[in-house]
Amino acid sequence: MGFPKGRRRVVLTVAVLLAAVVAGAVVWRVLAPAEVSTPARGAYPPVPSPAPGVVARLPVAPLIVDGRLRVYAGNRQVYADRPVNNRYRTTPYWSYRRWPATLEGVVATATTVVSRWSDGRLVGLDGRTGRVSWSVDGPEPVGDPAVRRTRATTVWEPRGLFVTEPAGGRPVVVSAGRGRVVAVDPAGGRELWRTDVDAGCRDAIGTTSTGRLVTVDGCAGPAVVEFTDAATGTVGARWRPPGAADELVVTLLGCRSGRSGCAGLRTAGPEDDTGQGWLLGEAAPVAAPTLDPAGAELAGEVAVAVTDGALVGRSARTGAELWRRSGLGQARVVAVQPGRVHVLTPANDLLTVDPATGTQRSWFVLNIGSDGVGWAPGAVHAADGFVAVERLRKPVDPEGDDRLYFYNSEPVILAAT
Template identity: 60%
Template sequence: MGKPSGRRIAVTLVAVLAVAAAAAVVLRVLAPAEVETVARGAYPAVPTPPIGVIGRLPVAPLVVDGRLRVYAGARQVYADQPVSRKHRVTPFWSYRRWPAKLVGVLAEGTTVVSRWSDGKLVALDARTGRVAWRADGPEPGALPEPRRTYAATVWNPAGLHVARAADGRAVLVAAGPGAVGGYALADGRRLWRAEAAWGCRTDVGTTAAGEVLGLDACAGPATVEFRDAATGAVRSRWRPPDAPERLVVTPVGCRDGHSACRGLRTGGRDDETGRGWLVAGGEPLAAPALDGPDTELDGERAVGTTGGVVTGRSARTGEELWRRGDLGPVRILAVEPGRVHLLTERRDLVTLDPVTGAERSRFAMDIGRDGIGWVPGRAHAADGYVAVERARERARPDDDDQGYFLMAEPVLLAAT
């Protein structure tokens, strides 16, 4: 066999270099990575927008610190500003990860926490977009694919909550099918972790009394479990009187998502009403005014709608505190501390004071020539702002996004 010619050596060398280059490209594209794009401008001041509809957005905004709008994408969390701008604009800051997917976003003060499909928790400083800390949390398990607005991701993140410990510290709680853990919100330090058999413990939320709520069916009938948010120690276990075998627990009166909740509604899977309870540390107290499904909680005041009448009652005693029969058929769209937001048949947004029933604002939820031919999807309220998805009047839950949403920019944002 003769020596290889110079031409054959050159061809072989080119082939080797091509393979190496291709491997480098694949590694660069597929290797785990994160991209942190921090803010270049100053942190915006708190605006004072006029009362009414502010703008129309393609994705759901999470209002943070009354200044920013934070959004979710498949592999990105980002913010624009000011909160009162009519349309979504160039990001103020952005954070991306690959190949993990974003599954939840939560904001507390100026800290924005993102949760990812690999269990990673990444906290960002809302003022700059810089990473404040990273921590390893429980894997979230399989979650439904979010719609293109990502409303569920930012308004009700699965298994991601915050609580205030007895000493005032903010504790982040992350839960998955096999574990739940508590983390110091200030620096991401893990405070505790509790394991459970896969799938027998369901995350519920946190209470205003600094407890972590879970539904535990690992060793018997489903029981509501109350853990200390700072230590993870089980404070108590409770099962409602005459509870059905397949118990369902829904938190109510929550400050944001399922965080800092002041009440519960318990029932069976086919129960359309349920029983209401106040939770303030210790065993839950019966709250008959919360028994109805069209009832929400602000502090210890229950606001409900029946037959076109809106009433405010003492959740503890059921005593009627005020009544409004002048609004026609309405539904409760969203509740935040000190405000209950109602949507009328004519798509007017009416905001009432839950203490007195006095009207704080009223205006049409319409912009431009969009009209009122829509039904509300998910909604959220914070800092006096209300955002709502607009779905087609005949939309069904199993419709794809094109058939479900009214238009390309289905989310309205309003200031009340």
Template identity: 55%
Template sequence: MGLATGWRRIVTMVSVTVVVAVTAVTAYRVLAPAEVSTAARGDYPDPAASEAGVVGRLPVAPLLVDGRLRVYAAQRQVYADGPADGRHRSTPYWSYRRWPAQVSGVVADGTRVVGRWSDGKLVALEARTGRVAWRADGPTPAGGWTARRTGAGAVWSPPGLFLARAADGRAVLVVSGPHRIAGFGLADGRQLWSAEVDGDCRTDVGTTEAGQFAVVDRCADAAAVEFRDLTTGVLVTRWQPPGRTAGWTAIPVGCATHRVECGGLRVTGSADDGGEGWLVGTGAPVPAPTLDPAGTELDGQRAIRAADGAVTGRAVRTGEELWRRTDLGSVRIVAVQPGRAHLLTETNDLITLDTGTGVERSRFPLDVGSDGVGWAPGSVYAGDGYLALERLREPVAPDADDQRYFLTAEPVLLAVT
């Protein structure tokens, strides 16, 4: 009797041990940090050659890369498909996942795609293959995935992630976090510089065409815009807008993409304050009154504005009118990319003008299938001759869930302009 009881206890103990071990192994496999890289297996897509018009309707926001791929972000994944002008999202050309980290933002330059993750890790992928090119430890972001369903907030306006060309031509990635900012060489991921900061009293502005990184610093008694050299992190200029004491902000204008390689900025205080426009270079900003009115955009040395029934292009330094269009009706500028200004009419037609001459490059309704044009524009991205735009259900309800907020399950339109 006693022997049988002893054996039962031993068997029970062994069984419990086995169950615990299996549970531990299963939990480790599920919860342990993991990286899954699925490289490209097919041929690199050919360059797109579509005529002007709407070419795609997508559920997620694309980042155009090398004129051949579309890169997307999800909560724990960066992936790509092609060709760039594909009508729908297709099977991933390559994919990269991490667990349990979340995607914070994604940027691309040439064929290099860099993802920033919630644990501070930077992972660069080669667009042609999807293989990891380098990894680096960057400043930890304030949060992980903050974008809505389309992922536009991660790929079109990635928080704390900025690209630019340094004065020597090198591509540099600036990464900003609540406690540290750092610069990395895009080619190899080598850290170029790092600086401890107080993120509670600093606001990122962006990178400039002159190879600097700008922030509004309110940590001292008098707020100022600080400009740091991209390759060294050295503070080059600390500039205080004349006549401004408190409550002002600096908005970048004339950027190649969101807050990247910007040619100017507008200093403004309130909604009723149009602000003052400034051109940025290697020294202190230079006044540019042509950029003062809210909504004025900058492309190189040209200021583009839509107001009072006219669209005008002016020389930004002198204010001289270069061209004027009064035949477009009521329009607003939704995006500018080098050489192109994109205007949206009241009926959601997209008109693209040459910023140098005002000549119309294309015009077509932003419509596809039976969706119609009864929607409001959300986030917009323009680059490489493309424009992508989120369509929102009217009336726009920013606090609603995604099903109510977006027009359809495929709210993003992709157009060739």
């Protein structure tokens, strides 16, 4: 015995509508904007004291945070593992995901981890627990970054995301993007200032160790370097190197991390093989010829470079030679951090010296297991006494896919110095 024809139509219509509602609910649950925070369950790790040498090889690039954690970037996730010197990547200590936005950059100051997303959102996480401390709107990133599977650019040199600490003040996080620059207090996410800009002709490239945002402005004629107080948004000096070309290539030097907290810069024209080095402070940049060579770096007040097979430290202000280490061949300075200068030799030995005296702190081969040293160095990150280096397959093919570009499946090598 069945339903009468009229009731059958009603039942069929209800069933179709119910199926549509269920399908819509499933689609909404899958595609709706969402965030998932998985906080830490274990204890915050202590600061380790590893002996100098290679401590780990990793499939993705770690941002060293507070000398205790390794923080990584995924497509839609920022997460951490511990301890910082564990040989392999481990189960996440904490994790934070967003959907459908993608992760564009990560910086850290003290124990606060700040992530930037493709919709411009800035999210501050407590690195000790992984819990969300704050979340605010910022400008959307400009352009489409070239991101490889290690995501080194996301955590080591995030575009348009910087941190700095004004003299005697509190840290500031600056986010520059599509038509706007926003600064926030990382302690609580309070917006400090925002300003509208023309993103087509202005490029915020980093911050100084004295709390200023550095921008290259080409909107009204020849390019100038503009310095903005990161705490207040007040535009200070607008500066052009004497005799500079209309277009400027500006390379920041002596940075604490990525392009943040930098103590110097080098300016050059688009086609120039050499440049002019400058020290940054509260006033206009001061010429520092010891920073002119492309391979020179700045460690505090000391300019370091490999010249004719010798690693030489000179006063960045006077040019006077302070120390010298010979017999290094075609070695090059790959990173600096407070109290350490890191030099990679042609045999992929990592030499670390004290920038003030040139005294050797450590020297060992960057090898682990049976990997060998037949690789070329890629991006490098140095913090809290650690150095992480991307290993690339020789000959390096910048256009090759990741399988051919990287040395192996765990291309990042991490060492304690």
